[in-house]
Amino acid sequence: MRTYLPKKEEIKQKWWLIDAEGKTLGRLATEIAKLLRGKHKSIFTPFLDTGDFVIVINAEKVKVTGKKLDQKMYRSHSGYLGNLREFTLREMLQRHPEKVIEDAVWGMLPKNRLGRKLYRKLKVYRGPNHPHQAQKPEVYNF
Secondary structure (H helix, E strand, O other): OOOOOOOHHHOOOOEEEEEOOOOEHHHHHHHHHHHHHOOOOOOOOOOOOOOOEEEEEOHHHOEOOOOHHHHOEEEEEOOOOOOEEEEEHHHHHHHOHHHHHHHHHHOOOOOOHHHHHHHOOEEEOOOOOOOOHHHOOEEOOO
16 A cells, blocks of 8 residues: 655645634644644645645734733844843734734744745734735634
């Protein structure tokens, strides 16, 4: 018996629309990572891109539990001495709520060429509007 590998013509990529309003950050990120990798499909193959495109709206209305708003830190460094910047989750949600969801999903994807390719299929928007109406995304509920 031979191992089945899906061909390019067999891999259908859909567009999913997820509303992040009121969703817990970690649980939302796991669902998004699952869709991006294609683990919800029967033709899932770990080393192939069998996943779908994901559009996330209302990123600023994502919720977190516990004391994470003040205790979770995001760090960035410019490469120059003394230029380490630290922001709390509360500040990141005010400045760049898209980055919060993107960072959470990136942590759940493989750290290789395939992971970078999958990450580019994630589109996150602050409010309820997005420019992907032409792709006819389906609403994903979980």
